Amino acid sequence: MQTDNQVIVDGLTFEPYLTRDEIASQVKRVAGEIARDYAGKKPHFLCVLTGAFVFASDLIRETGLNDSNISFIRYKSYEGTSTTGSVKQIIGLTDDIRGKDVVIIEDIVDTGLTACRMIEDLKEQGPASVRFATLLYKPDSSQTGFIPDYTAFEIPPKFIIGYGLDLDGKARNLPDIYVIKEN
Numbered sequence: 001m002q003t004d005n006q007v008i009v010d011g012l013t014f015e016p017y018l019t020r021d022e023i024a025s026q027v028k029r030v031a032g033e034i035a036r037d038y039a040g041k042k043p044h045f046l047c048v049l050t051g052a053f054v055f056a057s058d059l060i061r062e063t064g065l066n067d068s069n070i071s072f073i074r075y076k077s078y079e080g081t082s083t084t085g086s087v088k089q090i091i092g093l094t095d096d097i098r099g100k101d102v103v104i105i106e107d108i109v110d111t112g113l114t115a116c117r118m119i120e121d122l123k124e125q126g127p128a129s130v131r132f133a134t135l136l137y138k139p140d141s142s143q144t145g146f147i148p149d150y151t152a153f154e155i156p157p158k159f160i161i162g163y164g165l166d167l168d169g170k171a172r173n174l175p176d177i178y179v180i181k182e183n
């Protein structure tokens with residue numbers, strides 16, 4: 001359900017937080033940083049499903065890196081609005097990334113557990129390099145000290161939906177980003 005400003009999902013109320021224009025402008029900035037760092041290279045983008053598919057789609061188009069590849073991987077750690085603390089790989093990587101410059105594209109870094117687990121798994125497959133791009137980063141939630149190489153927005157440790165991010169699978173379609181309303 002959506003009223004003028006608020007969105008209600010599973011009985012929880014969310015308020016507007018980042019508009020589509022603010023998102024587009026930061027996605028463009030990050031894409032520019034990646035385009036500069038990978039000029040003349042053929043990066044292999046690895047989109048982390050499901051939440052990052054919207055960000056990845058906008059980001060890779062903005063980079064203008066026409067020789068890049070993209071594939072998909074899936075990990076799961078969240079249930080409802082909080083982390084379960086254990087990270088499970090749900091869909092593995094089918095492409096060969098040996099010798100490739102991999103750029104992981106993630107929707108959000110919260111505890112950092114998923115990011116660390118993913119990088120550990122990928123490094124076993126012998127890529128030339130691995131960097132990490134995220135739309136959102138919650139530095140105050142970190143349990144790992146992990147810092148992304150590319151970040152569109154640093155945000156406080158609050159639950160967010162929209163632009164690919166979900167609450168139990170819902171609200172990914174929202175073009176803007178919303179934050180949970182505190183009582």
Ligand code: IMP
Pocket residue numbers: 051077078083087106107108109110111112113114115158159160161165166167
């Ligand atoms: P981490 O392993 O704790 O860093 O969490 C990473 C994953 O948790 C993300 O890929 C999301 O799927 C999920 N997540 C963390 N914070 C949020 C949030 O605020 N909204 C929606 N999903 C979140």
